Amino acid sequence: xxxxxxxxxxxxxxxxxxALMMSAGYDAGGASAHSxxxxxxxxxxxxxxxxxxxxxxxxxxxxxxxxxxxxxDNEADGHLGGLDVYVTVLDKRGLTPADIARQLRQNQxxxxxxxxxxxxxAPLGKTLKGSTMLLLRQGQTPFTANSxxxxxxxxxxxxxxxxxxxxxxxxTPAAAQGYNAARxxxxxxxxxxxxxxxxxxRASFNKTKRAFDW
Numbered sequence: 001x002x003x004x005x006x007x008x009x010x011x012x013x014x015x016x017x018x019a020l021m022m023s024a025g026y027d028a029g030g031a032s033a034h035s036x037x038x039x040x041x042x043x044x045x046x047x048x049x050x051x052x053x054x055x056x057x058x059x060x061x062x063x064x065x066x067x068x069x070x071x072x073d074n075e076a077d078g079h080l081g082g083l084d085v086y087v088t089v090l091d092k093r094g095l096t097p098a099d100i101a102r103q104l105r106q107n108q109x110x111x112x113x114x115x116x117x118x119x120x121x122a123p124l125g126k127t128l129k130g131s132t133m134l135l136l137r138q139g140q141t142p143f144t145a146n147s148x149x150x151x152x153x154x155x156x157x158x159x160x161x162x163x164x165x166x167x168x169x170x171x172t173p174a175a176a177q178g179y180n181a182a183r184x185x186x187x188x189x190x191x192x193x194x195x196x197x198x199x200x201x202r203a204s205f206n207k208t209k210r211a212f213d214w
Contacts, residue, residue: 035076035084036195038185039109040178041100041124043092043116053174057115058089059167060178064186066166080182081189092116097127109133110195113181115174134201136181139209143176155214184208 040061042054065078065085076084088107090100092114101124104112112128113136125135142152143159159179163171188204189195 033194035086036110036189037086037088037108038080038111038113039088039090039104039107041090041092041112041114041116043114053172054089054091054115056167056169056172056174057178059169060163060171060175060180061113061182062087062178063163063166063175064179064182067162068186080186081191082193083189083195085185097124100124101127101131104128104133105131111136111185111201113185114138115177132198134198134205136184136205137209138177139180139184139212141173141176141180142212142214143171143180144173152213159214180212180214183214184212187212 040058042057062078065080065087069079069082074084077087078085088103088109090103092100095103110132111134112124114124115138128135142156145152147153159176160171163169163175163179167175169175184205187208188201191204192200195201
């Protein structure tokens with residue numbers, strides 16, 4: 001049989017492969033439609049206690065990724081919004097906003113979460129402007145809101161107990177900030193079961209910046 005006789009079979013096999021890849025959740029760039037990437041950028045409070053707040057923030061965030069949609073043999077770092085999430089942690093010390101932005105692009109980050117003062121976040125916000133990456137700004141947590149509402153008190157107690165079990169340490173405001181950020185992402189992503197609609201994600205982030213109950 002000549003090479004020309006094989007052409008229809010090769011074409012059919014190619015289209016079958018594409019269909020299988022699409023059904024498995026892959027786009028033309030090779031990224032899974034069932035996962036997304038988050039970067040945690042930490043800013044230590046002082047040279048003498050550089051790692052503690054950053055570690056607590058990360059642990060609070062990662063705790064939230066373990067609480068819903070988990071399944072056996074998962075290769076991702078956790079789950080948020082019903083999707084696999086891969087988490088990259090960057091220490092801001094010694095890095096310029098341009099350095100951070102370059103590493104974010106290299107890791108194909110979808111959502112950037114920062115822990116630190118507002119002044120430290122402003123330069124990066126300008127650097128990311130115009131990109132497809134979204135910056136999740138720090139929000140108010142029920143942990144520090146001093147609310148007397150029974151539902152809020154119950155949620156805070158549940159968080160502190162879960163954090164102690166997860167990390168072996170007492171929950172702090174830094175841990176609550178990490179958890180709060182992950183929960184806000186969970187709500188935003190779950191609403192569309194994807195991260196493709198950046199405008200919808202941004203609107204959700206703005207809505208949950210204050211008075212967001214766990």
